[in-house]
Amino acid sequence: MTKDDDLTDEDLGRLFQSARADVPAPDEAFLASLEQTAAEAVAQPKVARVRTGWMPQIRSLLGGWSGMGGLVAATAAGVWIGMAPPSAVLDAADLFSSGALETEFYGSFLELSEPEWQGLEDG
Amino acid sequence: MVFDTTTAEAQNALLASAAEGNSDAARVLARDLGKRAFAQAFRMLGNRSEAEDVAQDALLRLWRAAPTWTAEGAKPSTWLYKVVANLCIDRMRRNAPTSLDAEDAAEPVDGAPSVDSKLQDRARSTALYAALATLPDRQRQAVVLRHIEGLANPEIAEIMNIGVEAVESLTARGKRALAKALATRKEELGFEDDQR
Numbered sequence: 001m002t003k004d005d006d007l008t009d010e011d012l013g014r015l016f017q018s019a020r021a022d023v024p025a026p027d028e029a030f031l032a033s034l035e036q037t038a039a040e041a042v043a044q045p046k047v048a049r050v051r052t053g054w055m056p057q058i059r060s061l062l063g064g065w066s067g068m069g070g071l072v073a074a075t076a077a078g079v080w081i082g083m084a085p086p087s088a089v090l091d092a093a094d095l096f097s098s099g100a101l102e103t104e105f106y107g108s109f110l111e112l113s114e115p116e117w118q119g120l121e122d123g
Numbered sequence: 124m125v126f127d128t129t130t131a132e133a134q135n136a137l138l139a140s141a142a143e144g145n146s147d148a149a150r151v152l153a154r155d156l157g158k159r160a161f162a163q164a165f166r167m168l169g170n171r172s173e174a175e176d177v178a179q180d181a182l183l184r185l186w187r188a189a190p191t192w193t194a195e196g197a198k199p200s201t202w203l204y205k206v207v208a209n210l211c212i213d214r215m216r217r218n219a220p221t222s223l224d225a226e227d228a229a230e231p232v233d234g235a236p237s238v239d240s241k242l243q244d245r246a247r248s249t250a251l252y253a254a255l256a257t258l259p260d261r262q263r264q265a266v267v268l269r270h271i272e273g274l275a276n277p278e279i280a281e282i283m284n285i286g287v288e289a290v291e292s293l294t295a296r297g298k299r300a301l302a303k304a305l306a307t308r309k310e311e312l313g314f315e316d317d318q319r
Contacts, residue, residue, distance in 0.1 A: 006302040011314050015305070016270040018247035021240075024165040030175050031154050034182055038153035039146035041186035 131198040138199050142189035149186070156200060157182055160207045166267050167211040169252050177214065181206045197281065204268065205282040212260050247312055254304040258297055265293035266301070 007015075062068050134152070141149035160181050164174035184206055185199065197205075255263050261283070268279045269290070280287045305312070 005306040005309065006299075007305050007309060007314075008302070009298070011305075011309070011312070012270075012298055012302060014314060015247050015251040015301075015312070018244040019166070019251050019271045020273065022244040022248040024162045024171075024174070026158060026161040026171075026175065026178070030161070030178075031157055034153040034157040034179065035150040037179070038141070038149035038182065038186060041183070042141045042144055042146055042149040042189065 134199040135192075138185075138189055138192055141186075142192060152185075152199070153182055156185070156203050159200060160203055163204060163207050163267070163272060164211055166252070166255075166271055167208070167263065168214060169256060173214060177207055177210045180210055201278055201281060204272070204274070204278075208264050208268070208282055212264065215260050215263075243313060250305060250308055250312060251301070254301050257304055258300055262293050262297035262300065265290055266297035269294045270298075 062071060134156075137148045137152045141152060157178055160178035161174050164177035164181075165171060168174055168177070181203055185203060188202075192199075255266065258266065264283065265279060268274045268282065269276065274282070276287045276290045279290045283290065285293075
């Protein structure tokens, strides 16, 4: 057998054309069973496995967008009050740094008389 | 209602609708894609019963994938070609090489072609499938998808997870092997009659 005996591209083209024309048609009963299976498969409600990232998961934990909004607003308000407190709000940091509380606390002991000290020590 | 199933958009819309529980959409897709899946499997396996099993299995996988299907992904029919091709290759590796059984030969679709023409198509396609069965799996798959299913090389590359150049190489080698395998049957295939 020589290479000249091989089919030409044109011959192969005719074979492919015949194969395309000779369409394998499935049985009607088989197609009907595919339809039935499809209808049954989609009729069962399925929960979509939605892939979520870490942001949506955190958002969900915090109660969705409304929960997140409330949290952000509260945080912003806290920062603002901390930076520029209104006059009616006691500045806790000032109280500790000025030592006013300490002075007042120890001062109350200094005012005790000797018998009162004694009484404290005896329990 | 008449559904369009030809374009990617139409197939995606039908699949989305089916995933939401629309059984009419599911039936339309099942019939259309089922025919294609069966034809592809039959051309690769040469056996009606096995082709039916493959088509059924492939469609079941489609329904399972439907709830998470994204329109940005592959066209459903391309996805199905890929699944069918893989299922066929699995079977081809398990089974001995198949040849088209005369009793399994495709039922031609009724239409214009004359009886003589149908018989010639049958004889030629039977010879072709027998020769295809002698090719290595990947060559057979590439030749069937390119020259019988009529897919473009980039689509075949996507289905086979290889580059376009590899597809070209596989189809070229496949065609050379077919030309050689069918050389002894040249006369009976009646190519000379075509030229008269």
